[in-house]
Amino acid sequence: MPSPEPIFDDPLSVLYYRQLAGIDIRYIIALAVLFLSVQYILAVPAELRHLPKVSPYATIWSYACRESVDSRVRRLILPFAQRGDGVVLVYMLGKWGVHILDPNLVKIVCQDMNRFPKKNYQDHLHFTFLSGPNVVFSNGDMWKRHSASVKAAFDREIPVHRFVALSHELFERMGDGGVFRFSDLVQRYTLDVVGTALLGHNFQALQASKDSFVDHFNRVMSRIATPTRLIFPFLDDLFPRHAVIDDVNALNARYDQLLQMKRQELGHDLLSYLLEDSSLTNEELRSNLAILFSAGHDTTSGALSTAVYHLAKHPEYQTEAREEVLKVLQARTEPSFQDLSKLPFLSACIKEALRINSPISLLPARWTLEPTMLGEYAIPANTSIVPNVCAVHQNENNWPEPHKFDPYRFINVRTKAVNNIPFGTGPRQCVARQFSLFEQRTLLCMLLLHYEWSLPKKSPHAHQVQNEFGAFGLSIPHALDVNFTRRV
Secondary structure, three states: OOOOOOOOOOHHHHHHHHHHHOOOHHHHHHHHHHHHHHHHHHOOOHHHOOOOEOOHHHHHHHHHOOOOHHHHHHHHHHHHHHOOOOEEEEEEOOEEEEEEOOHHHHHHHHHOOOOOOEOOOOOOHHHOOOOOOOOOOOOHHHHHHHHHHHHHHHOOOOOHHHHHHHHHHHHHHHOOEEEEEHHHHHHHHHHHHHHHHHHOOOOOHHHOOOOOHHHHHHHHHHHHOOHHHHHOOOHHHHOOOHHHHHHHHHHHHHHHHHHHHHHHOOOOOHHHHHHOOOOOOHHHHHHHHHHHHHHHHHHHHHHHHHHHHHHHHOHHHHHHHHHHHHHHHOOOOOOOOOHHHOOHHHHHHHHHHHHHOOOEOEOOOEEOOOOEEEOOEEEOOOOEEEEEHHHHHHOOOOOOOOOOOOHHHHOOOOOOHHHOOOOOOOOOOOOOHHHHHHHHHHHHHHHHHHEEEEOOOOOOOOOOOOEOOOOOOEOOEOOOEEEEEEOO
């Protein structure tokens, strides 16, 4: 027999009782188990509880809303930096890690490779094709071997003539002007630069071939960046994404195919130097090719998109940069290597674009091998630490009016090196930084000679550049349309 209904003095109590009685106790138990599981997963380890932290729920909501990394940093992390906290705990990739906010602490972490070696994320699907035995993520003797070959390639003369030639290919697509998705065009331009100048292979990305390398790369990057899997990466172990894994494997197969082609025809390029090193395994070769392919074009294209965006927003700076270029080049229509060192205002615009929207917002994570003091903060062993470039560059304690685009910050003004780290700092800062800067100067110089540009009406970037959501801590303008007019 069912239990008799209790006797209540008022009708409202009777209603509440009947509603609760209709709820299956299994649902209540399931909700309780889910709640306790989430609490357990998100609990801060005891050895880290003395550090300030960002709410994990706020971070999860940010990922769920596909918020870009720069917006997340400004909204959730920057307040800690501005109040003087040198570090802050952030829930990332299923674990708690320490973001480094103080530029002086960033310098310490990046300078000491032995205390703070790079962390390898190969156990995560998100990093499986980038975080491997390569020049960016390896440590110790392996890193020394990789970096020696890479530095040898970048120590050669910077191929400005190649940058110029590819600029003309880009302009053939742009013709007399119009509205173009510049963020897409410039990514194809930088990929062709990486291919022809560094890898000895022409990807012909500017020719817009169907299912090209760049299309495949972008597809993999997009499919990997699923919010739920970034928040809880262990789900990839429980419920593997076979279609995504197959796509990653297909991209790796394309890298292997390129390596095989290069073995048959070695040249004086970076990839050939790596192939001539008999100590490198095929896995190491492919991993270096993958990271150079990604870092070599994605970050520079993001920097160029940001620079073009701000020159569109500030026509007075665009005019000043153009007048400087015309004065240096006089009647010539192409810059030389020597010309590009005589453009202080254009260089300042590039530096400011790199500061205000750093393509690499988060430097690759380091790892503590043993308990250590980082300034006043005790950091336990086996802790992931992430130098936060965006927080350094957007902190008003480091840069007055940090959200304002002002190239004059870099004109006849001495800036603290620790506050300006778009390429990282220390012995492992980006080895291609000079290559990238000359590439940016060349394309911007050519654009200023041949075009004027502005943002289209009702641009979603009208008030602030909107970056894409991704898995790798990059700030790359998303779907940036620009209206170009050919100069006569």
